[in-house]
Amino acid sequence: MTSYSLFLGCTIPARLPNYEVSARKALSRLDIDLVDLEGMTCCAPPPVQSLDLETSLAIAAYNICLSEEADLDMITLCSGCFESLTVANETLKQNEPLKAKVNGILAEAGKEFKGSIEVKHYLQVLSEEVGKEKIKANIARKMGNLRVASFSGCHLLRPSKILKFDDTEHPHAYDELIEALGAKSIWYRNKQKCCGGLLRGYADDIALAIAREKIINASKAGADCIVTICPFCYLTLDLGQVLMKSTYQEEHNLPILHYSELLSLALGVDVKELALEFHKIKIDSILNKIG
Amino acid sequence: MENLKIGVFLSDCGKVLTKILDFDNIISFLKEIPDVTVVERGTEFWKGSGLQTIVKTIKEQKANRIIVAESLPKLSEIKIVEAAEAAGLNQNFVQVIDLKNHCAWPHRNVPKEATEKAKAMLLASVERAKILEPIHKLEFPALKSVLVIGGGISGIQAAEDLADLGFEVHLIEKAPFLGGIAARAGRFFPTDDCAACIQSPTSDVKTITHTSRKCIYRSGIAAISGLKIHTNSQVIKVEGQPGNYRITLEKKPRYVNETKCISCNLCSEVCPIEVPDEYNANLMNRKAIYAIVPNIYPPTYVIDEQSCKFHECEKCVQVCPTKAVELDQKPEISTINVGAIIVATGFKEYDPSVIKEYHYGEYHDVITNLELARMLDAFGPTGGRIIRPSDGKPARRIVFVQCVGSRDKRWNDYCSSICCMISLKHAIMIKTVFPEIDVSICYIDIRTTGREHEEYYEKARELGVKFIKGRPTEISHDPESNVLIVDVEDSLLRRFLELETDLVILATAMVPSEDTQTLAEILKIDIDKDGFFKEYNAKLRPTETKMRGIFLCGGATFPKDAPSSSLQAHSAALKAVKFLNTGKIVKDQRTAVVNEEYCGDCEFCPVSCPYNAIELVKIDEKHVVAKVSDLLCEGCGICIGTCPLNAIDLRHFKQSELLSQTKAILSINGQDKPLILAFCCSECGGASVDSAGMTMSNYPTNVRIVKVPCTGYLRIEHFLTAIKNGAQGVMVVGCMSDGCHHEEGIKMVEKRIDAAKTLLKEYGIEPERVELFNTIFVEGDKFAEAACAMTGRLEKLGPLRFSKEV
Amino acid sequence: MTETKEFNVPFSKEVASRYGGETVMLCYQCGTCASSCPVAKTTEKFNPREIFRLVLLGERQEVFQSNAIWLCSSCYNCQERCPQMVELVDVFFALRNIAAKEGHLPKIYSEFAFALMNDGRIVPVSKFIERKREQIGLPPLKTIGTEALRKILAVTGFDKLLLKKEVES
């Protein structure tokens, strides 16, 4: 059993209980122990970075400090949190003057960034630590030829110089984890392109247009569903389809799942425990297919 | 020892200087100095009667040390030294100083002070004169034979030049056949003639006319007397020294006897083994026994060790009419002796598979320019047809992508300089033969800087080649239609294009040939930051290396086109001739010498020597000492600055000379600003002091100049001694940090100054009292400015006071 | 009409001197960023290459007056492939930081910032969700380090950034 401090972030607890519940259940079945620490805040993602980069570093570092104090590596479910925390963690580890500056700020909050822990995305833990074999060995439900359009989003992989997970031009870790569940990960056009999620709220029309292309490309390739690992991609594509109905008068009805949900299903978690009612686009077709 | 008789000659430059310098005062000062036996004043001393006066003084008055104050630095020095030598005086006993440019001109507003400084300068020369020792001329043997490494365009040309001039030449080529990258490229821009036409026969081969001099196929390269060609061979060891190298070569077995093979092709016909032909971009197969293309040298087949089954098969052995196939050949090691080496190893295409977004190596229809060149070659795998390698179908749409792996900080910073022209050449060739093919070139900037290159660009436009200003982000592949999609912004229209195409040509960077690093280590020459061989001076000595006797040409120093490679080949050949022509190398012993008694074998100096002139020698059972090669040593003194035991000295500029000059030049003051000692190198640093005078830039007389061969000579002790002897500050004036005439000298002294500053702080002395200045000749005003600024700074700091106890 | 103008060179230097903006001067306008950009391909309002051109030419006003700098979705596609290793996303953050300091702040961003200051999170958790969480067996949420966060925001002057905005709006 490996323990991690769970960095939950803002969006998941506020909007996606179905993500959280499936992740907690799946990870616990794979012997990953999640520790909830007191006092965590927002990770300072791009919207905060846009206001002040150095403040954002300090906020991210503050959260890392809590994990350092608990002597636990950190795990995130959200790619946005993963990216902002890792960028802060790695940058501060390497840039002494910046670290000193940030520690000057953190001193006000009684913290000191030491650089003693790692930040990991749960997909990274599944891929590098748990491993496909262990997942395969625990599978309790067949995927019945499910054709999955995998979508890893941006901030799991990029900026690759800092995140150092998988190969950003030829990513394979995520697809392998999907195939490990018995589903088929299919190719579709512009698979690695952004979903536009970060423009939601500021330029909804653009965000929606980008998301729409994604939905269309995946549908064209014959996907049964898109599986995401980031709450923003999920919201953009799931909720987005509701908006597409009113904006474009289109009904795509392409189910969007979190990877943790697919994983929970494969591991045999009772469907009733997964709060699937939170999906805007119903996933009954998927449930039927995998029995 | 004979008594010292010092003759001092003061030129007043046609009385121009008399308004500034009080010559009577100076002369009476000089006459007071013991050992100064002659003081002459005149208009000029570097030619005519002035020069005769010097000669007479040497001959008749037996003056044995000469100090001449004369302007026209370098020129006057050369003339005076020549005349003195002819009169029987050793060259090292002559000192020429420049009172005009180093004293009178820059200090013309303060004549009294200038006179005092002139006296200090002369006293420094007198003190130095007292301890000078003679320098002798050395001779080393030079073999009139040359090794040329690399059988491409430049190597072949250099070899031919040298052979024509009667030198023995060994041309060695790593591959089984001559030709290099140019031959593989098929044709040349901007003339579109064939690239195999890269070599001429010599004028000795009477049957071949001048007009056909260019063709390797028809050339008599093998017939040139004195030229020995070693293909399939590599240099594995170089020993000896310039003028007399002993080279060890390894020749890989060819398994076909060069003297017996008649290129009848019977062996290849019967050979049962087929493998992809890497020379032809794997677009066709070849046999295990093969020749790359028909027009090759040597006209001898070769067996590919990797694929041949040797004695299990022997079909070729049986069929060969001349019994040329020899399956039991072994690698041969041989040694040759040469006087000089020309490196012509060229460049190669960068492997673009690292640029993952372009999917080279993954998508078969993404190929490089060189691979396309094979397709365009009539002798090549498709006989000149343009196909999609993935399915062999004709390509109807082609997109070129420029700057692939070049001008890209992730891979190679630099512009490879010839890829634009190569793509234009290919586009033109395609459009000329197949006008219906759609050709687009995606570029960042089109660079067509050579003669007739811009017209070539124009021709491509006339032929309908489309130019898209934009660097593609990605090449993707639609598996259903088997087309490639090039995703690019037309930045002029600000429009996004997804170009569907059958074939993508990557104009990849050109990078150093394989084994460049290894060869550099064998030859002990430098490579630059991009991995190419480093020339001695890119501006004036582009075909020389810092090692005498080793020369460079062609793409070995940077990607270049055929005309530039040819020119460099001729240049390198000429340099080699110049070096070896007399059969001996004559050199002054202006070199460093290690005092073996004191050398402690710490092994720091060999690392610091930029010329690899220092080796470690075992002198008895217990002791190893450093030893300087008089041939390789260039007399910079960087080793002097390095030695932690101070056991090395320069014959032509001993540390005791520096010390006596330092003391003397600071001993006469005559002004009230803080004294500064400026150590200048004899190259850019000293030249900028000269030009400060020539441009009449003012700076105060407190700045006293002492020239050293290279700033890399200077030790921290020299700075401390200057301070101890009254200097309030020390300036070190040398070349630009990447322009040191001795490669590393300025960087060495920069580091030593840094260390000195650390020490000065500990001694309670402001570190800014010692400062480095990088200048070049045209920056005389900059030197004057620096001198003024340093003076101002020291005035602000206030005087350095030593405790009385010290 | 063609206008004569003086380019405001110090602007690019201003950006380059900020944390995040250091690499802006390396841009040589090859367009790799633009063709990598999902947003640029969707809307004419945004083209990263063009914004860099404006920055390099010193068109300060033009850069801040349009809303273009806020349209980067920070997907890092461009940054991955830029041959000059320009860190475009960070440069956009640096530009936004300058804009924010000068009060050009889109509404949604100030909302995020207020939420951050007040709740320590940029997305508030509704009562409905809290109940729902309990129902589906999720553990109660831990307290948020709002106090510590406020101290941090006070030292960096982040809070004042918003106050200024508040006064202006």
Next chain:
Amino acid sequence: MQKPKLALYWSASCGGCEIAVLDVNEKILDVAAAVDIVFWPVALDTKYKNIQAMPDKSIDFCFFNGAIRNSENEKMAKLLRQKSKILIAFGSCACDGCVVGLANLWNKESIFKRVYIETPSTINPASIFPQNKVKVNDKELELPVFYDTVKPLSHVVDVDYFISGCPPPVACIANAFEIILNNKLPPKGSSFLPNKSVCDECPREKKDRKISNIKRIYEIEDDKITCFWDQGVVCMGPATRAGCGAQCLKVNVPCTGCGGPGPQSSDQGAAMLNAVASVAADPKVLSQAADPVGTFYKYSLANSILRRKIKE
């Protein structure tokens, strides 16, 4: 024939040199038998006046250890010079000032302040400092004058020979006695130590000499074979006179430089810095040395070109 007269004197030093004389073991007996020791304060009770009473140049050899720290040191140096035919600077203090000479980073005032006021164990509320002349019971006692600057012996008197080291290597002492007793004296000004550096005697292998950072010995995993410089650790061996047989290095401790500067060198610290700076990858590397003077001039600050700190 009359036995040669030998004097040994101990000036500002720790006394280790005196012990080193005894470390020549049984050879000391030969020496004792061969010479007449006329003055050796550590072993014999001799007064100033006894020396003063000797005729000039009546001592054949005087081994003088210790630096010149105060007026008494200087007075004795001059007296012994006057009385001795051959004066030998014995040990690092007499040759180069040694650790005593590191006091040249301060002056008398600051040293007194530190010693008599500031040290944690000192209680001196009345701020009493040593005086040159003190009245005790109506009698005036005289104390030597404490100098601002420590000097090696050669800065106050003419020295004939040198035996450096802290303490001098036993083999070199024995060798010196042998040379003296056999009257095979080298030219004046010579050292009785070899004219090489410690590297010459060091068994470690020198490799690439590309120094990229400077570490302390505890920061590396010493491979016990490679030269310390190649492992990034400061070793004064290259700039230090040989004679010790590299005994520190043979037990895996880098040389700290007690042999003093090489025969041609005027400044041991600067000499070492030149070499390191020349091969260092980064010019800033030397700033990593924790205590430049303590590292590079541990034994020779007083005999360096500038000799002492100029300004406080």
